Amino acid sequence: MKFICYPKCTTCQKAKKWLDERGISYEMRDIKENNPTLAELKKWHKMSGLPLKKFFNTSGLLYKSMGLKDKLQDMTEEEQLKLLATDGMLVKRPILVTDGKVLVGFREKEYEEALK
Numbered sequence: 001m002k003f004i005c006y007p008k009c010t011t012c013q014k015a016k017k018w019l020d021e022r023g024i025s026y027e028m029r030d031i032k033e034n035n036p037t038l039a040e041l042k043k044w045h046k047m048s049g050l051p052l053k054k055f056f057n058t059s060g061l062l063y064k065s066m067g068l069k070d071k072l073q074d075m076t077e078e079e080q081l082k083l084l085a086t087d088g089m090l091v092k093r094p095i096l097v098t099d100g101k102v103l104v105g106f107r108e109k110e111y112e113e114a115l116k
Contacts, residue, residue, distance in 0.1 A: 001026040004036065005094040012094045015106035024115060026096075031088035036095070038085040044095065045081070048102035052080050055104060057092045 003019065003026040005012035019026055036044070045052055053072065057063055068090075072080060084090055096103040101114050 001099075002029060002097040003027065003094060004029045004031050004091075004097070006031050006088070009093060011106050015094045015096070015111070018106070018108060018111060022115075031091055031093050031095075033088075035088040036085060036091060038081055041081050041084050041091075044097060044102045047097075047100065048104060050102075050104060052077055055084055055092055056080075057090055060089055062087060062089045 001024070003016065005016065005028065007013075007030060016028070041055065045055060048054075056068065056072070058069070063069075068083075075083070092104050094106055096111070096114070098114060103110055103114055
């Protein structure tokens with residue numbers, strides 16, 4: 001299981017604590033130092049079943065400074081995925097990748113259901 005996060009992010013810290021308290025083992029990866037690749041993002045997007053917009057860190061400074069709120073609607077899915085692959089700070093986190101499931105963000109109920 002992969003846990004892709006930004007260690008300074010409070011939501012990521014909560015998710016990590018949740019996993020640790022339950023003794024769930026995972027491989028941690030810093031999204032800023034090791035950005036998801038285009039191939040990974042494509043695979044995770046497909047596995048998650050989520051709209052691609054859910055993979056964007058819409059509350060992030062980079063997202064806001066780039067004015068992506070207005071630009072994404074005019075971009076193809078491929079262009080959006082390529083953009084996400086350029087900088088980990090654009091990607092919503094944490095991302096939990098298990099065998100067959102991808103969770104984006106941290107909602108305790110989702111984690112419980114996915115990991116039981």
